Amino acid sequence: MHVAVLLFAFALTGTTLALDNGLMRTPPMGWLAWERYRCDIDCENDPKNCISENLFMDMADRLAEDGWKELGYVYVNIDDCWSSKQRDDQGRLQPDPKRFPGGIKKLAHYLHNRGLKLGIYGDMGKLTCMAYPGTPLDKIELDAQTFADWEVDMLKYDGCYSNAMEQELGYPLMSKALNATGRPIGYSCSWPAYQGGLPPKVNYTQLGEICNLWRNYGDIQDSWDSVLNIVDWFFENQDALTPAAGPGRWNDPDMLIIGDFGLSMEQSRSQMALWAIMAAPLFISNDLRTISSGAQSILRNEMAISINQDALGIQGRRIVKEKSGIEVFWRPLSKNASALLFFSRRTDMPYRYTTSLSKLSYTAGSYKVFNVFTDETASLKDSTEFVVSVNPTGVVMWYVSAPAKFNLRQFYQGGTLHGRVYDDREENAIPRVFL
Amino acid sequence: MHVAVLLFAFALTGTTLALDNGLMRTPPMGWLAWERYRCDIDCENDPKNCISENLFMDMADRLAEDGWKELGYVYVNIDDCWSSKQRDDQGRLQPDPKRFPGGIKKLAHYLHNRGLKLGIYGDMGKLTCMAYPGTPLDKIELDAQTFADWEVDMLKYDGCYSNAMEQELGYPLMSKALNATGRPIGYSCSWPAYQGGLPPKVNYTQLGEICNLWRNYGDIQDSWDSVLNIVDWFFENQDALTPAAGPGRWNDPDMLIIGDFGLSMEQSRSQMALWAIMAAPLFISNDLRTISSGAQSILRNEMAISINQDALGIQGRRIVKEKSGIEVFWRPLSKNASALLFFSRRTDMPYRYTTSLSKLSYTAGSYKVFNVFTDETASLKDSTEFVVSVNPTGVVMWYVSAPAKFNLRQFYQGGTLHGRVYDDREENAIPRVFL
Numbered sequence: 001m002h003v004a005v006l007l008f009a010f011a012l013t014g015t016t017l018a019l020d021n022g023l024m025r026t027p028p029m030g031w032l033a034w035e036r037y038r039c040d041i042d043c044e045n046d047p048k049n050c051i052s053e054n055l056f057m058d059m060a061d062r063l064a065e066d067g068w069k070e071l072g073y074v075y076v077n078i079d080d081c082w083s084s085k086q087r088d089d090q091g092r093l094q095p096d097p098k099r100f101p102g103g104i105k106k107l108a109h110y111l112h113n114r115g116l117k118l119g120i121y122g123d124m125g126k127l128t129c130m131a132y133p134g135t136p137l138d139k140i141e142l143d144a145q146t147f148a149d150w151e152v153d154m155l156k157y158d159g160c161y162s163n164a165m166e167q168e169l170g171y172p173l174m175s176k177a178l179n180a181t182g183r184p185i186g187y188s189c190s191w192p193a194y195q196g197g198l199p200p201k202v203n204y205t206q207l208g209e210i211c212n213l214w215r216n217y218g219d220i221q222d223s224w225d226s227v228l229n230i231v232d233w234f235f236e237n238q239d240a241l242t243p244a245a246g247p248g249r250w251n252d253p254d255m256l257i258i259g260d261f262g263l264s265m266e267q268s269r270s271q272m273a274l275w276a277i278m279a280a281p282l283f284i285s286n287d288l289r290t291i292s293s294g295a296q297s298i299l300r301n302e303m304a305i306s307i308n309q310d311a312l313g314i315q316g317r318r319i320v321k322e323k324s325g326i327e328v329f330w331r332p333l334s335k336n337a338s339a340l341l342f343f344s345r346r347t348d349m350p351y352r353y354t355t356s357l358s359k360l361s362y363t364a365g366s367y368k369v370f371n372v373f374t375d376e377t378a379s380l381k382d383s384t385e386f387v388v389s390v391n392p393t394g395v396v397m398w399y400v401s402a403p404a405k406f407n408l409r410q411f412y413q414g415g416t417l418h419g420r421v422y423d424d425r426e427e428n429a430i431p432r433v434f435l
Numbered sequence: 436m437h438v439a440v441l442l443f444a445f446a447l448t449g450t451t452l453a454l455d456n457g458l459m460r461t462p463p464m465g466w467l468a469w470e471r472y473r474c475d476i477d478c479e480n481d482p483k484n485c486i487s488e489n490l491f492m493d494m495a496d497r498l499a500e501d502g503w504k505e506l507g508y509v510y511v512n513i514d515d516c517w518s519s520k521q522r523d524d525q526g527r528l529q530p531d532p533k534r535f536p537g538g539i540k541k542l543a544h545y546l547h548n549r550g551l552k553l554g555i556y557g558d559m560g561k562l563t564c565m566a567y568p569g570t571p572l573d574k575i576e577l578d579a580q581t582f583a584d585w586e587v588d589m590l591k592y593d594g595c596y597s598n599a600m601e602q603e604l605g606y607p608l609m610s611k612a613l614n615a616t617g618r619p620i621g622y623s624c625s626w627p628a629y630q631g632g633l634p635p636k637v638n639y640t641q642l643g644e645i646c647n648l649w650r651n652y653g654d655i656q657d658s659w660d661s662v663l664n665i666v667d668w669f670f671e672n673q674d675a676l677t678p679a680a681g682p683g684r685w686n687d688p689d690m691l692i693i694g695d696f697g698l699s700m701e702q703s704r705s706q707m708a709l710w711a712i713m714a715a716p717l718f719i720s721n722d723l724r725t726i727s728s729g730a731q732s733i734l735r736n737e738m739a740i741s742i743n744q745d746a747l748g749i750q751g752r753r754i755v756k757e758k759s760g761i762e763v764f765w766r767p768l769s770k771n772a773s774a775l776l777f778f779s780r781r782t783d784m785p786y787r788y789t790t791s792l793s794k795l796s797y798t799a800g801s802y803k804v805f806n807v808f809t810d811e812t813a814s815l816k817d818s819t820e821f822v823v824s825v826n827p828t829g830v831v832m833w834y835v836s837a838p839a840k841f842n843l844r845q846f847y848q849g850g851t852l853h854g855r856v857y858d859d860r861e862e863n864a865i866p867r868v869f870l
Binding site for chain 1 (some may be wrong): 473656658659826827
């Protein structure tokens with residue numbers, strides 16, 4: 001038996017439960033109701049925006065008819081406030097009868113018929129965060145089976161109204177219960193966000209074995225401050241977080257708010273680019289019925305999506321943090337390529353940042369550079385000094401293609417490998433880690 | 436002699452210096468270089484954006500050819516970093532010879548030929564904020580005459596490198612010196628911003644007599660946080676500030692950053708609307724050569740501009756501050772009309788705010804309402820409950836026309852009239868002041 005396989009087998013036996021659904025080998029993409037629609041249940045006065053089957057069918061229509069699906073945005077995810085306040089007479093969760101008169105299974109079929117997938121929401125506690133019926137320990141198997149019976153494709157399992165000990169039992173138990181249904185159901189765990197998001201409280205090795213993605217940190221809000229707060233936390237803690245990510249297991253910095261009310265176009269490009277560097281799930285939360293063409297063009301950027309969806313699934317890192325407010329991020333990609341991101345935290349005017357690929361620790365050679373948001377291309381020697389003009393709160397993002405060798409363990413020098421097997425990634429270009 | 440005239444004459448004799456240039460009876464409008472272009476003097480590497488006569492001629496071309504001038508945007512204002520580091524051999528300020536080879540007078544003619552006006556920048560101290568030659572006390576008369584000789588139409592007189600005593604002498608002295616040139620030169624004083632912006636340190640009665648506008652507070656930056664910070668300060672201190680404003684004398688919350696990098700469309704509408712409520716000078720600081728159509732449509736909104744430019748010149752107030760994050764602002768306008776502004780500080784989703792005109796203390800009657808940003812109109816009884824849906828960080832702005840009586844002194848109950856004569860304003864609708 002090959003050594004790597006032996007190591008992998010050993011890692012598995014060290015866990016009590018394993019997620020083996022084969023799903024989400026690249027970060028999941030789709031639409032999620034929460035940030036934009038919250039717990040709006042006022043269908044009488046706000047029929048177009050309330051949490052109801054109509055809202056999800058509307059979004060499904062847009063995803064299927066407007067070309068989003070072909071780009072990879074296939075999940076349509078319900079969040080909190082979908083259910084009745086009471087379980088049914090057999091103890092099962094049931095949707096609010098007025099807002100989901102057709103039921104969840106019919107909604108799932110509506111989506112499946114359009115090539116889309118349905119996500120649903122539960123909570124590891126007596127109540128959900130908005131005080132709808134939760135899924136405590138004794139309801140986990142029942143609810144997992146209910147979701148499977150409804151032909152649901154993904155579950156976001158939140159953590160309000162549960163304590164650390166219940167979560168310690170419940171999150172793995174739900175993983176096992178979902179697997180036991182026989183239906184592949186993507187599993188999003190809010191667990192680490194309730195544990196502060198960092199080791200040693202959070203065991204990312206275990207999370208990678210039981211969940212497909214997990215929320216590490218607080219909810220995003222519709223503001224640039226919120227995006228910056230999330231970005232700060234994820235990159236300040238990149239040594240702890242990046243080793244946890246990989247095919248089938250993703251850190252989730254929360255939804256894309258592009259197309260909502262709080263971000264400028266520059267800031268929208270920045271969120272898209274930073275989420276691509278982070279190998280983050282791309283769940284849009286906006287109104288696809290009225291989204292502006294500017295926001296659409298950012299969310300539909302095929303190069304940004306392809307960087308996000310890179311098959312290696314290595315989460316990128318911040319490699320430079322200048323006093324000027326310029327930061328550089330880097331992510332290794334398949335085919336010996338990489339993504340480079342120049343980001344400005346300034347709030348004055350475009351900043352002309354001078355550097356070279358060799359300063360960014362690229363090895364000697366000539367590289368091809370593709371500008372993700374302008375489609376410009378260039379050839380660049382490692383030693384050539386270049387200037388990128390980065391707008392305030394904006395980015396310049398490059399796809400850099402060139403062959404080079406690297407030492408993977410050097411990339412992870414600040415983090416821990418958590419016993420994971422990286423032998424299929426060792427031929428990528430990788431710069432020296434600055435941070 | 437009429438009593439009001441007597442009072443007015445008395446007020447004048449109580450001051451040492453008087454600004455009597457007849458300018459800026461409505462808030463000045465135009466373009467100002469600072470926020471967008473700062474002290475970029477690198478014409479070699481950044482020729483399109485450096486502080487040079489080309490930049491101001493470019494912006495003049497845009498204002499004159501793209502219809503901005505007709506909307507009222509007529510000033511083209513130079514800020515810091517325009518001058519040579521040395522005065523000339525006669526001790527006069529001179530522009531940087533490489534960046535302004537034609538000189539300021541020629542630039543002024545270029546603007547005047549296009550129906551525009553030129554503003555220039557000086558500093559009450561040994562150096563300007565960016566360390567170019569300042570205009571200390573002994574240079575005031577010389578520099579005022581130089582500006583007049585150049586046919587300059589406005590002066591922004593900053594306050595770096597001067598102390599409180601010098602400012603106390605210098606700002607009135609410059610006012611007198613400008614008047615003495617015989618050329619009408621609009622006079623923007625940064626003085627109050629250096630004194631904390633509030634009485635008793637700042638004497639707004641005196642400012643209104645010597646300056647056409649004044650910067651009360653810190654510089655705006657290209658971010659929504661900066662806009663909010665400015666808005667907070669101006670409305671938290673509205674009792675002290677609103678009585679100071681009127682025809683020829685304006686509080687200046689600083690430039691419009693609409694069309695730059697940091698504001699979403701919602702936030703751009705909010706800045707335009709809040710600046711209109713504040714009767715603020717409208718100085719755009721962006722790149723008019725590349726501005727988006729969305730930003731243009733906001734800056735060109737004729738109803739917002741007409742509210743800003745209302746002949747009464749009464750600065751509006753915040754009248755409601757809800758725990759929900761909704762705030763209501765109000766400004767009395769000519770012809771017994773008023774502007775109502777609903778603003779959301781929320782960062783989640785559109786908020787449905789229920790109120791009525793009578794709750795906002797409008798007197799009984801039927802009003803016509805014009806929505807500034809959607810062009811919708813409606814008739815509304817004072818007692819009718821209505822719902823406005825306000826987007827996160829966004830506004831709904833109404834022009835409300837209807838006759839009603841009000842008690843002006845009640846409007847200023849929290850402030851001080853500073854001995855000013857308001858007898859021409861007493862027929863306007865006015866609600867009870869909530870804050």
